[in-house]
Amino acid sequence: MRIELEKRAGVSKLFAILSPLLALVLTLIVGAIIFAALGKEPVGALYSFFIEPLLEVWSLHELAVKAAPLILIAVGLAICYRSNNWNIGAEGQFTIGAITGSILPVLNPDWQSPMILPLMLVMGAAGGALYAGIPALLKTRFNTNEILTSLMLVYVAQLFLDWLVRGAWRDPQGYNFPQTKPFNESAVLPELLDSGRAHWGVVFALVAAVALWFMMRYMLKGFEVTVLGQSARAGRFAGFSSRGMVWFSLLLSGALAGLAGISEVSGSIGHLQPSISPGYGFTAIIVAFLGRLNPLGIIASGLVLSLTYLGGEAVQMSLQISDKVVRVFQGLLLFFVLSCDTLILYKIRIRWSRSAAREGAA
Amino acid sequence: MDMFQAILLTVITAATPLVIAALGELVTERAGVLNLGVEGMIVIGAVCAFAAAHLSGSPYIGILAGIAAGALFSLLFGFLTLTLVTNQVATGLALTILGLGVSGMLGESFVGVPGVKLPNIVFPVLSDIPFIGPILFRQDLIFYISIALVFGISWFLFKSRTGLKIRAIGDSHSSAHALGINVIRTRYFAVMFGGACAGLAGAQLSLVYTPQWVENMSAGRGWIALALVVFASWRPWRVLAGGYLFGAVTIGQLHAQAFGIGVPSQLLSALPYIATIVVLIIISHNRRTTLINTPASLGKPFVPDR
Numbered sequence: 001m002r003i004e005l006e007k008r009a010g011v012s013k014l015f016a017i018l019s020p021l022l023a024l025v026l027t028l029i030v031g032a033i034i035f036a037a038l039g040k041e042p043v044g045a046l047y048s049f050f051i052e053p054l055l056e057v058w059s060l061h062e063l064a065v066k067a068a069p070l071i072l073i074a075v076g077l078a079i080c081y082r083s084n085n086w087n088i089g090a091e092g093q094f095t096i097g098a099i100t101g102s103i104l105p106v107l108n109p110d111w112q113s114p115m116i117l118p119l120m121l122v123m124g125a126a127g128g129a130l131y132a133g134i135p136a137l138l139k140t141r142f143n144t145n146e147i148l149t150s151l152m153l154v155y156v157a158q159l160f161l162d163w164l165v166r167g168a169w170r171d172p173q174g175y176n177f178p179q180t181k182p183f184n185e186s187a188v189l190p191e192l193l194d195s196g197r198a199h200w201g202v203v204f205a206l207v208a209a210v211a212l213w214f215m216m217r218y219m220l221k222g223f224e225v226t227v228l229g230q231s232a233r234a235g236r237f238a239g240f241s242s243r244g245m246v247w248f249s250l251l252l253s254g255a256l257a258g259l260a261g262i263s264e265v266s267g268s269i270g271h272l273q274p275s276i277s278p279g280y281g282f283t284a285i286i287v288a289f290l291g292r293l294n295p296l297g298i299i300a301s302g303l304v305l306s307l308t309y310l311g312g313e314a315v316q317m318s319l320q321i322s323d324k325v326v327r328v329f330q331g332l333l334l335f336f337v338l339s340c341d342t343l344i345l346y347k348i349r350i351r352w353s354r355s356a357a358r359e360g361a362a
Numbered sequence: 363m364d365m366f367q368a369i370l371l372t373v374i375t376a377a378t379p380l381v382i383a384a385l386g387e388l389v390t391e392r393a394g395v396l397n398l399g400v401e402g403m404i405v406i407g408a409v410c411a412f413a414a415a416h417l418s419g420s421p422y423i424g425i426l427a428g429i430a431a432g433a434l435f436s437l438l439f440g441f442l443t444l445t446l447v448t449n450q451v452a453t454g455l456a457l458t459i460l461g462l463g464v465s466g467m468l469g470e471s472f473v474g475v476p477g478v479k480l481p482n483i484v485f486p487v488l489s490d491i492p493f494i495g496p497i498l499f500r501q502d503l504i505f506y507i508s509i510a511l512v513f514g515i516s517w518f519l520f521k522s523r524t525g526l527k528i529r530a531i532g533d534s535h536s537s538a539h540a541l542g543i544n545v546i547r548t549r550y551f552a553v554m555f556g557g558a559c560a561g562l563a564g565a566q567l568s569l570v571y572t573p574q575w576v577e578n579m580s581a582g583r584g585w586i587a588l589a590l591v592v593f594a595s596w597r598p599w600r601v602l603a604g605g606y607l608f609g610a611v612t613i614g615q616l617h618a619q620a621f622g623i624g625v626p627s628q629l630l631s632a633l634p635y636i637a638t639i640v641v642l643i644i645i646s647h648n649r650r651t652t653l654i655n656t657p658a659s660l661g662k663p664f665v666p667d668r
Contacts, residue, residue, distance in 0.1 A: 003445050005665055086451055138639070142647040147398065147451065148589045149642060152635040155582055163628035285455055324466040331460025335442065338453055342446040346665075 005346040015343040020290050020301065022343075023336035030332055040319055048318050049311035059310060061196030065268055066309050068198075069094070069260035069277070071205035071302035073284035075212045076253030078293040082216075083229040085249045089135065089150030090257040091281025092157035093128040097258020098265045099161055100127025102180065102272050105187035106169050112186040120187060120262055128258015129251045131157065136250035140243045146250070154281070162274045169272065179273040189267035201263035206299065208256055213295035225249070257281060278309065279327075286334040292341070305330065369613065370497055375571055377609025378508045379404070379563035383587035384594070384601045385511050386559020391591055392519060393552035394532035396661040398454025399439050401584025402461020403557050407432040407564025409465040412575040415478040415568075424478065425504065425565045432561015433554045435461060440553040444546050447663045462578060469575045477573035480504065504566045509602075511559070516598045528552060532657035535664040545664055560584065582635065589638045593645050595655035604641075611637045 031049070032042035053059045073090045080087045101124025104116055134153060138144040162178075171181040189199045216222035228235035228245045235242060265276055287305050291298030312326030342348070383400055390397050410431035415424025439457045442448045480502045489499040519525040531538040531545050539545045567579055586608060594600035615630040646652050 005445075005447060007665070081452075088455060138643060142643045143649050143652060144639075144642045144646045145592060148585060148592070149639050151585050152582075152589075152638050155635045156632045159628040159632045163626050166628075167626065282459060285452075286459070289452060322467060322470050324463060324470060327459065327463025328467055329463075331456060331463045334452075334456040334459060335438070338448040338456060339442055339446050342448060346447070348446075 002351045004349045019340035022340045026336040027333045053310035061198040064198040064202045067302040067306035068201040068205040069280045072260040073257045074287035074298045075295045076256035077288045080249040083225045083249045086147045092154035093254040093257035094261035095157040096131040097124040097128035097261030101262025105183040124262025125255040125259040129255035132250040132254020182271045199267035209295040373609045373613045376612045377605040379566045381605035383560045383563035384590035386556040390556035392532045393528045394659040399457025402458035403432045403560035404564040404580040404584045405465040406435045406461045407561030408568040409469040411565035412568035421478045421480040428561045428565030429558045433558040436557020472575040479573040480569045535659045
């Protein structure tokens with residue numbers, strides 16, 4: 001058996017829409033097989049994983065709370081990946097954003113003012129952008145591979161947070177728990193509705209997604225991103241700067257990841273602690289690809305990936321299935337999305353035997 | 363055995379998985395394929411090796427299981443990037459994410475289970491040489507394999523016919539294809555070799571370095587191995603040197619933590635990662651030499667004309 005690719009005349013619009021859906025269906029099928037292998041009734045397990053979390057108001061709020069950082073980070077990453085800059089250290093930028101955004105409420109716990117929240121958000125975004133600026137500087141100045149540097153900085157950021165909350169920033173009245181003082185009321189990102197926990201981070205995510213969609217579709221900058229991503233040489237002829245784009249895409253994605261970090265800490269945790277993210281920065285990579293690097297698509301895919309977190313918690317409680325299954329599902333989803341994307345540019349021909357291949361040639 | 367000797371031994375143990383994984387990735391990249399899934403393949407190798415060794419009682423079966431698991435897992439990457447021509451960077455990330463997830467699930471029942479340690483093989487006479495004897499000739503099988511791999515891969519890549527083909531494919535897949543070399547098939551083998559090495563590196567972690575299973579026990583070593591390949595400018599002997607340098611940094615910071623030298627332990631733990639960045643800067647800053655050393659078609663998709 002041989003699999004051959006045949007280039008399509010143009011981009012298949014049909015498969016551009018169908019590919020993420022196909023990937024979802026394939027993930028569900030493999031998911032059912034996994035559940036069956038674990039000795040659970042697959043349809044029921046899939047139902048509690050993917051449907052039940054959508055049936056109650058509080059869990060819809062949770063869905064939005066978890067989708068917000070994913071979307072916020074992923075739209076920034078989409079701009080990076082579109083421009084061929086591979087920032088995979090969003091988890092670190094998220095962490096640093098959470099730290100720099102928390103400077104005011106941690107160091108001035110009694111300062112209550114309407115000014116504090118906007119300042120925190122700006123400082124969080126600035127911190128994330130600065131941290132993403134390190135791989136940008138190294139790439140433009142020293143020609144260093146941004147994939148490796150941005151990833152190494154994730155470990156450094158997490159260790160830095162660990163050091164802060166166990167040392168200088170630890171709450172003296174915190175019974176020796178490694179966490180900072182709880183933020184005061186005016187430093188907590190308010191909830192949107194009375195019915196649940198969803199906070200303003202959700203709004204930031206939607207605004208960022210729509211704004212970047214607008215930029216990519218209607219602004220020269222968006223065109224620049226696409227051209228430089230497809231061919232740096234073509235971009236140079238058009239007068240676009242590759243170096244400038246390295247800076248733009250990394251600072252933008254870093255700022256959004258930093259904003260996500262401080263929004264998460266201020267909106268749903270309320271203090272700093274050693275672990276503030278269940279891997280949002282990495283899951284956002286999957287969100288970006290599942291949304292086909294399109295900011296509006298990312299809103300949908302962010303909700304899907306957020307659902308996998310909730311589903312994991314649900315089946316852990318109701319069916320005693322390990323929540324590790326979440327990362328398996330997320331990994332599978334990315335695999336299937338990447339495979340299905342092949343269908344957009346190519347037709348796939350399967351040749352079953354050598355003789356059939358010869359007939360095809362004749 | 364004196365203190366210095368003991369430290370040297372731990373440095374070697376810390377360096378061996380880095381060297382093995384980086385050597386595998388070196389061959390893959392020499393064939394023009396960038397597999398960022400090293401971390402995922404290591405951790406899959408680690409959990410499978412641990413499980414097989416625990417269930418069978420034999421660490422050698424564990425080693426075989428680790429190698430096989432790494433190679434099979436890399437096949438997934440190969441199928442996507444070589445047959446379906448997906449983006450190599452994204453697919454490699456997917457492999458890492460999936461590997462961390464699958465290993466977490468597979469290994470859940472092995473957390474806290476006592477492991478099987480790979481015994482040392484003592485060479486008679488040679489191991490009695492003062493100082494270097496105990497370091498070089500009283501080691502476990504995987505260490506000996508790592509050294510053999512350095513010799514073997516240097517010879518294979520630069521002296522053998524197949525090695526020449528691999529380098530040709532890595533430098534220009536279209537020219538190699540025009541010469542009648544089967545680019546895709548050769549790349550499949552190169553990817554699987556990389557996977558097998560990463561699996562072996564994982565086996566070393568769960569059978570030698572810390573004979574137990576801990577989730578995410580690869581702790582970024584796959585990424586450091588990737589950096590090592592760049593550091594070594596795609597040459598096997600430099601991988602060995604770089605791997606030992608990183609092993610020394612890792613062990614040095616552990617000893618510094620144990621002595622409590624007044625520096626936060628987190629800063630010391632961050633040292634291997636910071637060292638990686640510094641080394642990358644030093645190696646990459648000269649654009650021209652980087653360009654000469656990097657396989658020219660690294661990471662580029664290849665669809666044969668028909």
